[in-house]
Amino acid sequence: xxxxxxxxxxxxxxxxITKNFTGVRALAGVDLDLPTGKVTALMGENxxxxxxxxxxxxxxxxxxxxxxxxxxxxxxxxxxxxxxxxGLRVIAQEPEIVPFVSVAENIYxxxxxxxxxxxxxxxxxxxARADLERFGFERFLDPATRGIDLSxxxxxxxxxxxxxxxxxxxxxFDEPTSSLSDSETGVLFDLIVRLRDEGRAVGYxxxxxxxxxxxxDTVTILRDxxxxxxxxxxxTSVGEVVRMMVGRDLSTMFERNRHELGEVALELEAVSTDxxxxxxxxxxxxxxxxxxxLVGAGRTELALAIAGDRPVTAGTIKVHGVAQRFxxxxxxxxxxxxxxxxxxxxxxxxxxxxxxxxxALAVLGGLSRFGVVDRRKERQLAEKYIAQxxxxxxxxxxxxxxxxxxxxxxxxxxxxxxKATDVLILDEPTRGVDVGAKAEIYxxxxxxxxxxxxxxxxxxxxxxVLGLADRIxxxxxxxVTGELTHAEATEERILTLAIADHFSAEGxxx
Amino acid sequence: MSTTVVHEIPTTPEVARANAFKRTVxxxxxxxxxxxxAIAVLVVAIGSQNSAFFLTSNLKTIGTAVTISGLLALxxxxxxxxxxxxxxxxxxxxxxxVTSAMIFTSAGSSASFFGAxxxxxxxxxxxxxxxxxxxxTPMIATLAGLIAFKGVAQLVSNGRAQGYxxxxxxxxxxxxxxxxxxxxxxxxxxxxxxxxxFVLRYTRVGRNIYAVGGxxxxxxxxxxxxxxxxxxxxxxxxxxxxxxxILITARTGSGQxxxxxxxxxxxxxxxxxxxxxxxxxxxxxxGGTILAVILLGVLLNGMSLLGVNPFWQNVAQGTxxxxxxxxxxxxxxxxxxxLPK
Ligand SMILES: Nc1ncnc2c1ncn2[C@@H]1O[C@H](COP(=O)(O)OP(=O)(O)OP(=O)(O)O)[C@@H](O)[C@H]1O
Ligand SMILES: [Mg+2]
Numbered sequence: 001x002x003x004x005x006x007x008x009x010x011x012x013x014x015x016x017i018t019k020n021f022t023g024v025r026a027l028a029g030v031d032l033d034l035p036t037g038k039v040t041a042l043m044g045e046n047x048x049x050x051x052x053x054x055x056x057x058x059x060x061x062x063x064x065x066x067x068x069x070x071x072x073x074x075x076x077x078x079x080x081x082x083x084x085x086x087g088l089r090v091i092a093q094e095p096e097i098v099p100f101v102s103v104a105e106n107i108y109x110x111x112x113x114x115x116x117x118x119x120x121x122x123x124x125x126x127x128a129r130a131d132l133e134r135f136g137f138e139r140f141l142d143p144a145t146r147g148i149d150l151s152x153x154x155x156x157x158x159x160x161x162x163x164x165x166x167x168x169x170x171x172x173f174d175e176p177t178s179s180l181s182d183s184e185t186g187v188l189f190d191l192i193v194r195l196r197d198e199g200r201a202v203g204y205x206x207x208x209x210x211x212x213x214x215x216x217d218t219v220t221i222l223r224d225x226x227x228x229x230x231x232x233x234x235x236t237s238v239g240e241v242v243r244m245m246v247g248r249d250l251s252t253m254f255e256r257n258r259h260e261l262g263e264v265a266l267e268l269e270a271v272s273t274d275x276x277x278x279x280x281x282x283x284x285x286x287x288x289x290x291x292x293x294l295v296g297a298g299r300t301e302l303a304l305a306i307a308g309d310r311p312v313t314a315g316t317i318k319v320h321g322v323a324q325r326f327x328x329x330x331x332x333x334x335x336x337x338x339x340x341x342x343x344x345x346x347x348x349x350x351x352x353x354x355x356x357x358x359x360a361l362a363v364l365g366g367l368s369r370f371g372v373v374d375r376r377k378e379r380q381l382a383e384k385y386i387a388q389x390x391x392x393x394x395x396x397x398x399x400x401x402x403x404x405x406x407x408x409x410x411x412x413x414x415x416x417x418x419k420a421t422d423v424l425i426l427d428e429p430t431r432g433v434d435v436g437a438k439a440e441i442y443x444x445x446x447x448x449x450x451x452x453x454x455x456x457x458x459x460x461x462x463x464x465v466l467g468l469a470d471r472i473x474x475x476x477x478x479x480v481t482g483e484l485t486h487a488e489a490t491e492e493r494i495l496t497l498a499i500a501d502h503f504s505a506e507g508x509x510x
Numbered sequence: 511m512s513t514t515v516v517h518e519i520p521t522t523p524e525v526a527r528a529n530a531f532k533r534t535v536x537x538x539x540x541x542x543x544x545x546x547x548a549i550a551v552l553v554v555a556i557g558s559q560n561s562a563f564f565l566t567s568n569l570k571t572i573g574t575a576v577t578i579s580g581l582l583a584l585x586x587x588x589x590x591x592x593x594x595x596x597x598x599x600x601x602x603x604x605x606x607x608v609t610s611a612m613i614f615t616s617a618g619s620s621a622s623f624f625g626a627x628x629x630x631x632x633x634x635x636x637x638x639x640x641x642x643x644x645x646x647t648p649m650i651a652t653l654a655g656l657i658a659f660k661g662v663a664q665l666v667s668n669g670r671a672q673g674y675x676x677x678x679x680x681x682x683x684x685x686x687x688x689x690x691x692x693x694x695x696x697x698x699x700x701x702x703x704x705x706x707x708f709v710l711r712y713t714r715v716g717r718n719i720y721a722v723g724g725x726x727x728x729x730x731x732x733x734x735x736x737x738x739x740x741x742x743x744x745x746x747x748x749x750x751x752x753x754x755x756i757l758i759t760a761r762t763g764s765g766q767x768x769x770x771x772x773x774x775x776x777x778x779x780x781x782x783x784x785x786x787x788x789x790x791x792x793x794x795x796x797g798g799t800i801l802a803v804i805l806l807g808v809l810l811n812g813m814s815l816l817g818v819n820p821f822w823q824n825v826a827q828g829t830x831x832x833x834x835x836x837x838x839x840x841x842x843x844x845x846x847x848x849l850p851k
Contacts, residue, residue, distance in 0.1 A: 022532075307731065309730070309731060328730070328735065329730055329731050329732070329733055330733045330734070330735050333732075333733040334733075339731065341731055346725075346727060347727045347728060347731055348728050348731065349725065349728060350720070350721055350724035350725045350728055350729075350792060351724065351725070352724050352788070352790075352792040352793045353720060353721070353724050353792065357717065357720070357721075361717075361721055361728070361729075361732045362732040362733055364714045364717055364718070365714065367714075368713070368714045371713045371714050371715060372712050372713050372714075373712060373713060373714055373717060375712075415732070
């Protein structure tokens with residue numbers, strides 16, 4: 001904090017911020033300090049109020065009570081525009097990307113360069129390229145790609161570049177790494193360190209302890225919309241932070257119970273689609289197999305093909321030894337395969353419907369008699385999973401769009417747990433989920449396996465892959481590059497398989 | 511032991527009372543309450559100017575006048591909830607009207623009734639197939655239907671009214687009959703509304719229609735055969751539009767290729783939007799649409815009772831629609847940036 005005099009930079013101080021939604025107190029008198037030249041982490045369980053606090057800073061929500069000062073001057077934000085004008089920028093958890101225009105246009109949306117109203121595409125692309133290089137993203141983003149073709153990681157990067165070209169004094173990230181792979185996270189962290197060293201105030205929300213201890217100077221903890229306290233990172237420990245978050249001791253270590261494996265439930269023989277080539281793998285009953293690899297390795301595309309949503313161009317998929325030809329996800333589900341997709345907002349949730357409707361969506365057939373839904377059974381089902389997964393919602397009738405990100409993720413899982421398929425594919429099941437809930441999800445996966453379900457987990461978090469899987473299959477650019485048993489797997493080995501060939505083939509040093 | 515912590519706002523007696531009020535408001539829906547309020551205001555305003563408004567005969571007039579547009583509003587609601595829109599319903603009603611009269615002339619009333627319904631179903635199927643297999647957006651596909659089905663109606667009839675059903679007991683019963691004192695036309699609308707309400711609200715099919723409209727990818731990945739739903743809903747829309755067409759025939763005594771049905775598609779969209787159906791899909795209810803249909807019926811009836819120049823009726827409908835949607839959007843807290851969602 002002593003350094004703040006050296007820069008013409010401004011810190012942010014918020015006092016007594018309170019925010020109520022219908023039936024929910026999201027924030028109750030929260031103070032937040034984001035000093036210049038520091039990275040301040042904001043932590044708390046799913047639904048603790050982190051995103052709400054950041055949305056107040058960004059001007060998306062107006063606080064019911066409380067004050068915000070930037071550089072000692074009181075400010076109020078009626079719109080996001082005011083917030084940006086005051087030098088504050090928040091990078092959203094789910095960035096808005098315009099689908100049918102280029103990355104370059106997405107970056108400068110609202111401030112397209114050009115003269116007399118005429119946008120020069122050449123100028124635009126050149127400038128985008130220069131800005132991407134300036135922030136270190138040129139390896140990951142081509143300015144000409146259309147918004148709709150971007151991966152979640154790339155969308156996040158577009159949002160970051162958008163924010164940085166405005167030269168903000170205070171910049172906040174809401175779970176920026178939940179869709180990034182390790183190498184992309186590395187790039188982001190270099191950038192954050194640079195922003196900090198330039199004397200900007202950085203706020204950082206994440207559920208990943210490792211990252212917090214790597215990048216943050218201070219950590220501020222919220223629970224149930226209240227401020228619990230702040231700690232200097234060098235004076236605290238993971239245990240203490242977790243205790244402050246959940247209000248009790250919690251083991252973050254997770255030990256799988258290893259089970260006897262059953263017969264092969266899912267078998268892929270040389271399967272190819274437009275995105276993946278020659279994939280062979282098996283998953284047995286009671287087994288948890290992880291698909292590891294970098295973002296873009298084709299894991300999600302493979303999952304969608306197994307789920308019947310992408311055409312298989314060669315090879316066969318067998319379920320319980322029977323060769324299948326899926327023409328739609330309905331076929332795949334009928335054969336006993338469930339997929340909890342990666343992109344909850346785009347591919348899984350119906351945001352304008354209730355939590356209950358979303359949980360019951362895939363099992364309505366079983367809940368109905370003569371086509372009429374048994375509402376009592378449906379309520380019981382929703383109640384069960386809300387309790388089991390600790391989904392934080394004022395009621396099961398709450399609209400999906402009003403849940404916090406991590407709680408939305410839990411609803412996606414609940415839907416597929418309720419469906420109870422023989423084969424379950426989980427694509428990034430713990431994305432945006434807090435430490436406590438993560439451990440619970442791992443326990444549930446373990447229990448599923450114990451009950452003879454064949455589980456295929458896609459995850460970019462190596463500790464998760466190592467902790468959860470009996471066997472790890474590594475993919476790279478649409479192909480399987482290796483397979484490791486639980487015993488032989490290490491982070492280094494997985495990474496080597498995920499990137500080695502690629503870099504040696506192109507002669508690039510990692 | 512702390513599980514799902516639900517943080518309720520602290521409860522004092524006043525707060526509890528306020529909450530009870532809030533809960534009622536939430537249960538009925540702010541949208542529906544404002545519609546009821548608007549209807550009440552209109553009724554008082556019109557009734558105080560002209561007491562003939564409250565005559566039973568006038569209430570029946572309102573009821574029968576809204577039946578045809580009301581039927582179309584009901585199915586339009588279903589189509590919009592599913593994330594589509596059907597601009598062809600008016601033209602399908604016109605086509606069903608002429609063909610019902612023509613079939614009646616050659617084959618009698620029951621053949622004409624079912625024949626016209628079948629024609630409506632086929633028209634709906636055509637729209638649905640263009641959408642699903644031709645990958646044309648519902649807006650464009652049914653705009654083509656609006657034009658083309660009207661053309662077919664004019665072709666088969668040479669552009670003239672057809673047949674005479676005014677002496678047939680079945681058609682007379684539809685147009686002027688009543689059951690326990692309530693006109694048949696009102697029965698048709700009420701029964702259809704109850705049926706569609708039940709399907710949307712309580713059945714798996716209805717819930718899946720909301721799912722398809724709310725997020726079709728999510729619906730598909732959850733195992734819903736979305737193509738079947740899209741085809742089914744367009745067929746339903748065509749069939750009910752044909753029923754409306756048969757009622758046009760019954761009321762006028764002959765088959766009308768265009769008059770009586772032209773513009774009904776826009777009235778039906780107006781009613782659905784007024785009733786709170788989100789044009790993005792996934793949201794809305796039959797209750798809201800019915801209230802909107804009543805509101806429009808009372809408004810138009812009142813204007814004619816008070817002797818307002820009938821051309822003002824269109825102006826009034828347009829104004830009401832825009833006002834309602836603006837209020838709705840502001841209440842949603844939609845930010846005033848860019849194209850509205
Ligand atoms: N628009 C809204 N309407 C109603 N309730 C809301 C709304 N936005 C957030 N909430 C509620 O406020 C609480 C805090 O939500 P918030 O999104 O800030 O949590 P979070 O700390 O970001 O959680 P996560 O880690 O899961 O992202 C939650 O209980 C959520 O359900
Ligand atoms: Mg959040």
